[in-house]
Amino acid sequence: MSVAWIGSQPVSLTDAIQNAVKLLASSRCPVFSLDTDVHGTRSAIALATILGGAYDHTMGRLLANEIALITDHGGMFTTPGEVRRRSSLIVLVGEVPVFHHELLQTWANSKPDLGDKHSRHWFHVAGAETNSLDSKLLRPMKAVPVGGENLSLNATLAVLRAQLQNRQTVSTLSNIDRFKSALTAAQFPVFVFSGGSVETAGLVMLQDLIADLNKKGRASSLFLPADDDAWGSALTSLWMTGFPPRTGFINSLPSYDPVRWDVQRMLREKEADLHVWVSTREGETSPKGGKARLISLSRTDAPTAGAMITIAVGKAGIDHDGVAYSSRIGTFGFVQAMAPSHLPSVSNIIRQLADALPxxxxxxx
Amino acid sequence: MLIRLSGGEVIDPVNGKTSQRDVWIRDGVLIDIPEGETADQTHNVSGCIVMAGAIDIHSHIGGGNVNTARLLLPEYHAAHQPRPTNTPLSNAGWSTFRTGCLYAQMGFTTVVEPAMAPYTALHTHLELADIPIIDKATLAILGNDDFTLSLLRDGKSSAMIDDYVAWVVGSTRALGVKVINAGAAAAFKENVRSFSLDDVVPEYGVSSRKIVKSMQASVTRLGIPHPLHVHANNLGIAGSANTAAATIAATEGVPLHLAHLQFYGYGTEGKRKFSSEAARLAEAVNSNPDVTIDIGQVMFGQTVTISSDVMRQFAALGNASPKKTVIFDGDGNGGGGIVPYRYKQDYYGSIQWAVGLELFLLVTDPWRVFFTTDHPNGAPFTAYPELFELLMSSAARDAKCTELNASALELTTLASIRREYNLEEIAIMTRAAPAKLLGLKDRGHLGAGAIADVAVYRKGKDIAKMFREAALVFKNGDLVVKNGKVMHYRWGKTLRLNPPPDKAMAKRMNAYHEERYGLSLDWFTFPDSAIQRDEPFAEVSCNS
Incomplete structure (x- = not known):
């Protein structure tokens, strides 16, 4: 089975590497879109460093929102393990991505063994734009809704914060008294949120609310990334260059700028002349449009449409061992290959590209 | 490859007095003068001093909290970017790559990250493995986790505690054990806001003293070369000298290392109720041979404080500059706080600066006082050259004092201390003593058989310049720095202990994680291959 193509023609991996290197070496402004495990991300960033390219995650817009909470404000956070063991009051804020629902269910099926050890209570702070928690996994939790008529999630959080401080508000929130009583009874309430459904302003409001609660008692938040691999890439990027993604290089110096190094914008506005697409996500393809030449490292068995070079790569945890961020443990974990295959890893291919550069x-x- | 460093002034207190002699390296190891052989490579280092590579025992260079600090403060990294040079990676801001390069340029070849949360060990090791040139090591944090506290509450045997400590050290690939405000992180989750040596953790009824003593004893019984590394209670508050003194008094014949003592050197004298107690603490250290300390010197300017002492960091939120912070209630021994801070030359900053120097200068035995700024808490490690100058020149101290708050300095003894460290003492404090403290017999000196970690400095009147830009640095015999510039990248190893795991404890840990976290132990452990570097670890032996 072929793992490399030039255009739509199958070629040897060596030929594909050599041709890709020619594109890389001649590029004036290469950009990288990343969606892979820790070692794939490390190697891609190292290559971008050598070439003076810019890099972003394929979910750059979403990730930028999550990153902005920390870069602009900070906050108080805890881990999934502490939530499970210590929190008798879990407050879901906005929508929680479906892939986290199983984690929430494990908490619903367990009782805290530390702290107040009370049975768990669930609330859901939602805005008018928030979809209901109508999934099979979440229904048994019977989360009590907290919200106001026609209030956005940002506005709901602002009103909630004000009401918890006993300030007057124009709007009222459903179940606010019940929520206040639950907060009073719980020793370690935790607000669970994801960057995917709360705008940065709302995330900041939530953190200020938690700061208020910590003046006299304890409370924290659990950040569940909109995508685990994207958050893993952000953490990897931080130690590799000192900055989160949407980083580029000026005179070899890394520079973080979420607008300037937005790779999709750079492609749209024709600032980039070469796009290196690195994605091991099943079924993901690079966005069409733009005039930049495309090198695609994808988990694929066919050439990527529009790509000058396509090289098939494996996914960590399926085709080969690797390391990936897991929101189940709130940190990186080793992932063993479930179905080892002939597909090379991203880091292997990028190492070959780097070695072949003039x-x-x-x-x- | 046979390398000869000829004509240098060799400062190697472990192997004799300072003298002018040649240093020979064969295949990465120091050797005696080879009779009748000609070097493949000769470096004329006349006019230079030659020391072993320096070892930093306490510098927060990698792991979850350090990475969160990077995320919180992208502008801080940008401010520290150097001018472009020819080597692309040397320009990365506050990155792992920059960390390795900057340390190597100063002649440091081994650095210990002193605070690894066991559950995030893989993250820490991924970062350490991406620090080029130097060797690294890390200390596993214990003393705040439910498992330890439950063992102590339930009066379990010392053998069981030892099995657990050994399992943590082995599975996290640590070089030692650290306690951080023992018990306080667990107590903070129960809304306790202050925690002293004899306070007890709610739910467990175990005092901080008991935790420290138990861990200290266990580390000693297990033959872990580095004594228990203690971040004591009440860091940074006026009156903390009493806590430090009580912790020093609690050693009771068992070795203990007290970290960043400067942050505990504060009394309650003066109008502002904040004064120096450094002289009292130095005397306590001098009279207790079981204790070693590092300083955590404050240097002025912007920095960011990074600590797993989450209770202390929460208390410091109001002092954040700029006003953005992260507080993290982590699993067991994890978590912490990131609080950016600017040390000003005001009353409080002047006291802190002076306390650190008093401790350096009043602790008489350079084998028991270690050179740190608790990077980046007291100052970034890049401030080391200026700190060397302050230690080696009373005139430099006097000059700096004229810029500081006079009323603060009057509450210290600094002006009366005229001691100046000599190069032999510097070599002991930054080379020989750290190697001894950590159990690293293969480094810290220039004797035959040691690995060829060598730093060559061009002698000059400007002490800071001399230590900022080493003339030559060899790591395992590779020339990595020339004239203060990185010439060659290599990937060092992470030094670790590997005590054999007790099978019953491993089984018990698996059951514990299944029951309490709903996850198998596999989620928290990893093979060496996860790091994706050739032989990322090197084993250090436990004492027999």
Missing amino acids: GKKEFAC
């Missing part, structure tokens, strides 16, 4: 370059991975 001139002696220090490659960090």
Whole structure:
């Protein structure tokens, strides 16, 4: 089975590498879209460093929203383990991505063994735009809704914060008294949120609300990333360059700018002349449009449409061992290959690209 | 490859007095003068001093909290970017790559990250593995987790505690054990806001003292070379000297390392109820041979404080500059706080600066006082050259004092201390003593058989310049720095202990994680291959 193509023609991996290197070496402004495990991300960033390229995650817009909460404000956070063991009051804020619902269910099926050890209570703070928690997994929790008529989630959080401080508000919230009583009874309430459904302003309001609660008692929040691999890429990028994604290089110096190094914007506005698409996500393809040449490293058995070079790569945890961020544990975990295959890893291919680049370059991975 | 460093002034207190002699390296190891052989490579280092590579025992260089600090403060990294050079990676901001390069340029070849939360060990090791050139090591945090506290509450045997400590050290690939405000992180989750040595953790009824003593004893019984590394209670508050003194007094014949003592050197004298107690603490250290300390020197300017002492960091939120912070209630021994801070040359900053220097200068034995800024808590490690100058020149101290708050300095003894460290003492404090403290017999000196970690400095009147830009640095015999510039990248190892795991404890840990977290132990452990570097770890032996 072929793993490399030039255009739509199957070629040897060596030929594909050599041709990809020619594109990389001649590029004036290469950009990288990343969606892979830790080691794939490390190697791609190391290559971008050598080439002076910019990099972003394929879910860059969503990730930028989550990153902005920390870069602009900060907050108080805890881990899934502490929520399970210590929190008798869980407050879901906005929508929680479906892939986290199983985690929520495990909490629903367990009782805290630390702290107040009370049976768990669930609330759901929602805005008019928030979809209901109408999934099979979440229904048994019977989360009590907290919200106001026609209030956005941002506005709901603002009103909630004000009402918890006993300030007057124009709007009222459903079940607010019940919520206040639950907060009073719980020793370690936790607000669970994801960057996917709450705008940065809302996330900041939520953190200020939690700060208020910590003046006299304890409370925290659990951040569940909109996508685990995207958050893992952000953390990896931080130690590799000192910055989160949407980082580029000016005179070899890394520069973080979520607008300037928005790779999709750069492609749309024709600032980039080469797009390196690195995605091991099943079924994901690079966005169409733009005039930049495309090198695609994808988990695929066919050439990527519009790509000058396609190289098939494996996914960590399926085709090969690797390391990936897991919101189940709130940190990186080792993932063992479930179905080892002939597909090379992203880091393997990028190492070959780096080695084949003209001139002696220090490659960090 | 046979390398000769000729004509240098060799400062190697472990192997004799300072003298002018050649240093020979064969295949990465230091050797005696080889009779009748010619070097493949000779470096004329006349006019230079030659020391072993320096070792930093306490510098927060990698792991979850450090990475969160990077995320919180992208502008801080940008402010520290250097001018462009020819080597692409050397320009990355506050990254792992920059960390390795900057340390190497100063002649440091081994650095210990002193606070690894066991559950995030893989993250820490991924970062450490991406720090080029130098060797690394890390200390596993214990003393705040439910398992330890439950063992102590339930009066379990010391053998069982030892099995647990050994399992943590082995599975996290640590070089030692650290306690951080023992018990306070667990108490903070129960809304306790202050925690002293004899306070007890709610639910467990176990005092901080009991935790420290139990861990100290266990580390000693297990033969872990580095004594228990203690971040004591009440860091940073006026009157904390009493806590530090009580912790020093609690050693009771068992070795203990007290971290960043400067942050505990505060009394309650003066109009502002904040004064120096450094002289009292130095005397306590001098009279207790079981205790070693590092300083955590404050240097002025912007930094960010990073600590797993979440209770202390929460209390410091009001002092954040800029006003953005992260507080993290982590699993067991994890978590912490990130609070950016600017040390000003005001009353409080002047006291802190002076306390650190008093401790450096009043603790008489350079084998028991260690050179740290608790990077980045007291200052970034890049401030080391200026700190060397302050220690080696009373004139430099006097000059700096004229810029500081006079009423603060009057409450210290600094002006009366004229001691100046000499190069032999510097070599002990930054090379020989750290190697001894950590159980690293293969480094910290220039004797035959040691690994060829060598730093060569061009002698000059400007002490800071001399230590900022090493003339030559060899790591395992590879020339990595020349004239203060990185010439060659290599990937060092992470030094670890590997005590054999007790099978019953491993089984018990698996059951514990299944029951309490609903996850198998596999979620929290990892093979060496997860790091994706050739032989990322090197084993250090426990004491027999």
